[in-house]
Amino acid sequence: MADSPRSSEDGQVFGLSKRAVFGALSLVGVLILLGVGIAIGRGPVPELRETAREAELAEAAAADRAESLESRLHGEQALTLLYRALLDVDARNFGIANERVRSSTTRLEQVDPVLLGMDPEDLESIRAELATFDIRVAEDLAAQRARLTAVAERLNQILGEAR
Missing domain, CATH: 1.20.5 (Single alpha-helices involved in coiled-coils or other helix-helix interfaces)
Structure with missing residues (x-):
């Protein structure tokens, strides 16, 4: 070979x-x-990075939205407690009415006015007024009821403006 x-x-x-x-x-x-x-x-790495960045931005936006909604919820709960306190005053359940006012104050402490676009001073004035509020047994409850109604209406107004 x-x-x-x-x-x-x-x-x-x-x-x-x-x-x-x-x-x-x-x-x-x-x-x-x-x-x-x-x-x-x-090839796909830049596309995947862009997708990951978009997902991170969406997650941050969702977290901000959730925080804002939670703050609004606390405000709405505070308002509901004030309305229930008004009903308790009418029913002459003064102790329960005072408890609801205190609970409302606690809920308002959890509201972030900046997240809701509220004036922080407005919210603070409502908090301060509720902190000193004390419903007493009286023959004529009109003055106490009117004061509580005025606070509830102010809170309702600033919550409505924040929508």
Whole structure:
């Protein structure tokens, strides 16, 4: 059999052993595959980063919205407690009415006026007035009822403006 110009009888190709040639070709193949993998892998990365950034922004907006809604909820609960206190005054349940006024004050402390777009001074004046409010047993409850109604109406007004 005639020898090919590339191989010799001692198992060499291009003057190198077959193992060295196989190793070199394997290394070249791995490098080519690595290059192809890197080229393919770089394609979607910027798109994925943009999608992740958009998701983070949406999450932050949702968290802000949830915080705002929670603050509004506390304000609405405070208003409801004031209206219930008015009903308790009419029913001459003064102790329960005072408890509801205190609970309303506690709820208002959890309201963030900045989140709701309220004037912080308006909310603080309502908080201060409720903190000093004390419903007493009396023959004529009109003055106490009128004062409590006025506070409830002011709170309703600033909550309505914040919508």
